[in-house]
Amino acid sequence: MKRKLLAARLDLADKISEISSRKGTLYDYVNDILEQAIRAEEIGLSLKTVLDDRWTVKAMKDAGFILVPEKLLYDLAEVAYKRVGREKTTMLWYETGQWYGHYYGDLRKFEAAIKNCFWDVSEFKILEEKETAVLTCLSSKFSATYTELFSKFLEGALNALGLSLSQCEVSKGIINLKFVKPLDK
Amino acid sequence: MSGKSSRNQKLIRAPSDLVSKLSQEAACQGKTLYSYVTEIFEQATRAYEMKRSLKEILDTFEILDVPKEAGTIYTPRDVLDYLIQKTYGENGEELQRMWYHAGKWYGTYLKEKFEQPFDSFLRLLREGRWDLNEVAVNKSNGRIVLKCVSALTPQERSLLLQNFIEGAAHSLGYKTQEKNCFKGIICLTLFKHELRQPEEDSV
Known part of the structure; x- marks a missing residue:
């Protein structure tokens, strides 16, 4: 598969690299992240919107609320x-x-x-x-x-x-x- | 790391086709590829802090609005437990019936909304808002063993939740073979029953 180089902010690149070391290779992890970003855009959402909603669920649980x-x-x-x-x-x-x-x-x-x-x-x-x-x-x-x-x-x-x-x-x-x-x- | 760029940047190798797609999307949004990738990586690290992968989070996104649309609301856990504790003694059976029927309604709603409603129901139980720490499913020989664990949940609320789950499962075409409930541990053995017989779907 052809590859290209992506420029990323130093601190984020380091963090992503650190996380990937626990999961597999950096290349595979970045591949997965980018695929999910494209998937989100394809359903008309940004990753931020999706994460914000998910964050709310976590925050409510942490605060002791229940459905x-x-x-x-x-x-x-x-x-x-x-x-x-x-x-x-x-x-x-x-x-x-x-x-x-x-x-x-x-x-x-x-x-x-x-x-x-x-x-x-x-x-x-x-x-x-x-x-x-x-x-x-x-x-x-x-x-x-x-x-x-x-x-x-x-x-x-x-x-x-x-x-x-x-x-x-x-x-x-x-x-x-x-x-x-x-x-x- | 794949390579080094300027002092505040690093170069990372990625599949060419994905980079092309991202470039197009960034251009559509009037962003540079660099700022777009920054946003994506920020969200990826945020997901990691939530102990989830982006894939898991996106997989559950389609069910995020279900609680709102299906008539469930948030309430402080302590308040709910107090209300149950104060009413269960005299109204326990009635409460169980009410939760069972609320579950049936919930299941019916999921059936209308999703192609795989039972799987959606399991994802909803797992995603955190029902105060369950663990939802394990074991499928074999047409049977489903569902085990839900919630630490420190009083027996009364466990029983009510069990009835709710049972109600939902029944409306999704399952019947109960066996059930057990003990302070936060709910075990249900269900089997698929294609032709539902509503008169048998009682608590």
Whole structure:
């Protein structure tokens, strides 16, 4: 087979060479990489798009999220809410939210994670102003109970990120939360 | 390394036909071959960091949107386990039935979407979002032994997931010969049943 020389960035070429030494020859490894790049382009995608999506899956797994059929989750939440009671159930969601607030440690990262993984949420945004942050979350799929629980999850996360709830408006499928930022010392 | 170029570059040998294709693609995208190859190698090293080959990642790409389209959502694992724990005692059988039927719906969806729906289902189980560390399949004499392992999964969620998997398998034309489930280890022996008899597809 005819061969050509490809110029590659030094650090990447070294890295590829290092990886290939664990898998076989450099030539075969580069061949495989280039074939996959062409395959991706042939289905109308860039490798970056494909890897970004795959990365999201890994990030969600690392963050302790798990897939569940949505109807089953909403039903479970409904039953548990009635059986265990409002206080305990909302506290669970609030504390879980706190954990995720600490986990992401940054308002924009948290916002991005919600947008990426909660695809039952049709609109999600956090608008920051000088002293406040306003969170809006809309979902046509949420029940009234699930909306309340999810609002506590969001409240917990933003509290963990240093914001204090000042106003809240929660009704079936609609969450509007206003937070006050801590005063600069 | 194949050769040396300027201080910040190295030359690597590659098949001529692939280099030609890449040159064309780079030109179509208005990029130089060098910057295009840089992007490709960056993604290859990223895949390696994810402990996957590019081929594996591309192989699973077609199933990435399935969870979204098939009505599944992410939820914090602890929340799900708490909800199950608080409801399973009194509603265990009903929950199992619900998960079984959710699985059947899922399988039916896969059947409509993919030419090899059972293989797609296995890839979905393997790709990480169902919290399974291992999905092993052993096919012999028309039987499929499916073993799913998930460390530290409570018994209740394991049982529900087993029902979900069984539901999906049944709607894809398999029947259960044997099943076992113990805290995160699900073992199902399935066999192909061409003519499905819906009345037998019960939990």
